[in-house]
Amino acid sequence: MLKGQEYTQLFQVTDKVYNGFIETFKDTNPLHTDDLFAKEKSFSGKVMHGNILNGFLSYFIGECLPQKNVIIQTQEIKYNLPVYLNDKLNFYAIVEDVFESVNTVEFKFYFSNENNKKVAKGKIQIGII
Secondary structure, three states, X not given: OOOXXXXXXXXXXXXXXXXXXXXXXXXXXXXXXXXXXXXXXXOOOOEOOOHHHHHHHHHHHHHHOOOOOEEEEEEEEEEOOOOEOOOEEEEEEEEEEEEHHHOEEEEEEEEEOOOOOEEEEEEEEEEEO
């Protein structure tokens, strides 16, 4: 991986992703499961769990990079806008730094919705093992 190298991926929060998250982690907070509750809190509908985006990050690191001998060391994510069921998210990442002496690569990334608004952004650092 080289500094400045860019990656893109399309993700969608499908019923399968949403229900799989709830089934696995048992997070049934009404903000995530009850449209009426979420609308009463000024959202358009139930808000998807932010950690679904972390799952997409894990997929990117584990499956989309050309090297498979990698491990996530740190990640930071800031959620800017809500994500809703069936939203299509464009993921963009760029290699910010490569630290060859310690076999570490740092990415900056963001997710944007179909209106090109950034719903989340952050950094993720991986180690080459």
